Amino acid sequence: MIAETVCSAVSVAGLGIAAVMAYRKRFHRAGRTAAYALVPIGLVMTGAVGWLAHTAFSPTAWAGFGVLGVAWLLFATTRAVERRGGGTRKERKAAKAGQGEAVAPSASAPALGAPSRPAARPAAAPRASDSAADDFSDIEAILKKHGI
Template sequence: MIAETVCSAVAAVGLGIAVVTAYRKRYLAAARIAAYSLVPLGLVMTGIVEWLADTAFSPTAWAGFAVLGGAWALFATTRAVERRRGGTRKERRAAARSARAEAVAPAASAPSLGQSGSRPASGPAAAPRATGGSGGSDDFSDIEAILKKHGI
């Protein structure tokens, strides 16, 4: 009841200001003020103000907003945890399968780089990597093999 009274008073004051503005021969501004002041009156007449007032002062409505906020917080937290873990369980399984498939691929593509598959892992090329030494020539041997493969 009080919300309707306040909106009606705002509309009346706005229309009064529009009349004063029109008296000063600022008709465009007066029309704009009149349009703004008629909006609260229209909201009162359609019943929206009463519905909003009933909703604003209803404990049940506020409890509903609290439940919606809690649901939103749960969605946000689960999404954050899912991002930290690397996706859903289904996505993690698919990533593990692709990782296993990629683990097979380097051995399959090693002969195309110019390395023979029959060479032992402790051969001369693997020795500097295992010791962690400078291995300057070994670092470039991989690059040279790739360049030779492409004919450069």
């Protein structure tokens, strides 16, 4: 009952201010002020203020908001852990097992320094220099075409 009275008083005061603005020929601001002033009385007429007043003073409602907050916190925490690379144990084990195996073990040898033993070459490997020269000639042609 008190909340409805306060909302009604706020609406009447806002409409009074809007009337003063309209008298001073500020019609745009007067219209906006009148719109804002009608919101509290509209909420009273729909019953939203009564529902909100009963909810605001209800311990059960506040406990429900607390439970919703905890649920949101759990969702956010699990999402952050998931993004940082968490996951299930199986996923982590599979990732660790995949890290140890290199696709081409000799590929990183130049970056590490001299290899401890010479890498064995396959006997029947085709020469890559012919195909590489063809690839580079194509690239050179494209670059010359664009003036680079």
